[in-house]
Amino acid sequence: MQFSYSNYYKNPKQNNAMHEVADVLFPEGHTERAYESILKWPAYTPTNLISLDDFAGITGVANVLYKDESTRLGLGSFKALGGAYAVQRVLEDREAAGDDSPLTVCTATDGNHGRSVSWGAQQKGISCHIYIHAGVSEGRAESLAEYGATVHRVEGNYDDSIAVCIKEAEANGWQIVSDTSWEGYQEIPTQVMAGYTVLAAEVIEQLGGNNTTQPTHIILQAGCGGMAGALIAYFWKHWRNELPTVIVMESAMSDCVYESMQRDQIVLVDIVDETLMAGLSCGEVSALAWPILRYATSHVLTVGDEGVEPMMRLLANPESERPAIEGGECSASGLIALKTMADHPELAESAGIGADSVVLVIGTEGATDPEVYRLIVG
Ligand SMILES: Cc1ncc(COP(=O)(O)O)c(C=O)c1O
Structure with a gap:
């Protein structure tokens, strides 16, 4: 072939x-x-x-x-290497700055990155919200919930799920832990x-x-x-x-x-x-x-x-x-x-x-x- x-x-x-x-x-x-x-x-x-x-x-x-x-x-x-490590770094940096206020993390994902973030969050005992788009399979959605994250399904494609995640993070004071970057969001x-x-x-x-x-x-x-x-x-x-x-x-x-x-x-x-x-x-x-x-x-x-x-x-x-x-x-x-x-x-x-x-x-x-x-x- x-x-x-x-x-x-x-x-x-x-x-x-x-x-x-x-x-x-x-x-x-x-x-x-x-x-x-x-x-x-x-x-x-x-x-x-x-x-x-x-x-x-x-x-x-x-x-x-x-x-x-x-x-x-x-x-x-x-992806297990990236999201979970970034969650750990967020916590370490907050600790170094003496910030002990409660932390909630969130991200958009088509599966694997979200699993890493929710796994990392679960290990550190912090809340996690995951945004998935319409095309993400039910199997992947279930595997995200496995690590204790709240999973939200969003209409549209991956880029639409990022937009909703950013909006919700701003409204609720959550920390986005994204695998992609944009202007002003790189660290x-x-x-x-x-x-x-x-x-x-x-x-x-x-x-x-x-x-x-x-x-x-x-x-x-x-x-x-x-x-x-x-x-x-x-x-x-x-x-x-x-x-x-x-x-x-x-x-x-x-x-x-x-x-x-x-x-x-x-x-x-x-x-x-x-x-x-x-x-x-x-x-x-x-x-x-x-x-x-x-x-x-x-x-x-x-x-x-x-x-x-x-x-x-x-x-x-x-x-x-x-x-x-x-x-x-x-x-x-x-x-x-x-x-x-x-x-x-x-x-x-x-x-x-x-x-x-x-x-x-x-x-x-x-x-x-x-x-x-x-x-x-x-
Ligand atoms: C299994 C797998 N391979 C490759 C990629 C591509 O990685 P990136 O989006 O960093 O280019 C992804 C992204 O989610 C993935 O889950």
């Missing part, structure tokens, strides 16, 4: 000499503090980096390294992103430290781009001019990075249809991620949903000795992008993907909606 794609963009602004924008996002000490804090969490353990030799064979590359976030902190996605999303960098630190460690085994390509799926921005920033601080080629993959139904790259400014995309890859359904690039994506991304690829189910099944049913992997809808992203590029030689050539390539992909979630997973994978 050949995969098709919607749009492809080669970014003329990509420039490794711009790596200092990563130091602007994360000044000295930021990611180190996140790493030291999260390592102390009782549930913490690094997730596996797995070689998908069967998939490397299918796509004709030397190796595909898959970071498996399905086991992350018992929450089933990399907390920076902490969320700092939490995500623990994933990147683990990858570097698993690759064997300094430049011993370096991927040639990194494929990152984007919703608001918070994950991509955070991981690239960490990798850029580590590899500087030697940053592997970065390919950002998006759903064509929420292609805000693609549209923003084309116009060289942040563009709000109106999401009309919801992709199966629910976590990628976001209409606007995070302001914090933008400078990183703008200068680090080599290529952007946007695709429909056709590859999601076959790639989830492939992860679950290895065609080699590698372990079976529980990969949710968003975890198919990197595989879809690589397979699409291998299926279209002009794309592979443009991105320099070939027989010597070592491609890092991020399996960002497990069966975060168990019912959808069961229907697809069986």
Whole structure:
């Protein structure tokens, strides 16, 4: 089966000499503090980096390294690192300022970020309100309530749920803990992103430290781009001019990075249809991620949903000795992008993907909606 794609963009602004924008996002000490804090969490353990030799064979590359976030902190996605860490930081900063007034946190989410915030809030004994949009599945809504949060369903798409969350936060004096940022709201999303960098630190460690085994390509799926921005920033601080080629993959139904790259400014995309890859359904690039994506991304690829189910099944049913992997809808992203590029030689050539390539992909979630997973994978 050949995969098709919607749009492809080669970014003329990509420039490794711009790596200092990563130091602007994360000044000295930021990611180190996140790493030291999260390592102390009782549930913490690094997730596996797995070689998908069967998939490397299918796509004709030397190796595909898959970071498996399905086991992350018992929450089933990399998002567990960000929201919960930001909640902890809000509390620490208030404590340092001598503020002991009662705290309530809130956020908009399409599932995984909200789970992280509500889990973090529950552990600290604080109230939490979560705003979900009309397209979020009932299974995801239930998993949010599991951690004691009050869940509010809002009409419209993800961006509408953010607008309601902001309004309610202002009316009630709640603290927003969002994974995306906007003008005037950046400190907390920076902490969320700092939490995500623990994933990147683990990858570097698993690759064997300094430049011993370096991927040639990194494929990152984007919703608001918070994950991509955070991981690239960490990798850029580590590899500087030697940053592997970065390919950002998006759903064509929420292609805000693609549209923003084309116009060289942040563009709000109106999401009309919801992709199966629910976590990628976001209409606007995070302001914090933008400078990183703008200068680090080599290529952007946007695709429909056709590859999601076959790639989830492939992860679950290895065609080699590698372990079976529980990969949710968003975890198919990197595989879809690589397979699409291998299926279209002009794309592979443009991105320099070939027989010597070592491609890092991020399996960002497990069966975060168990019912959808069961229907697809069986
Ligand atoms: C499983 C999963 N993968 C990828 C993403 C994309 O992350 P970001 O919105 O930071 O780009 C999300 C976002 O919710 C997600 O839940």
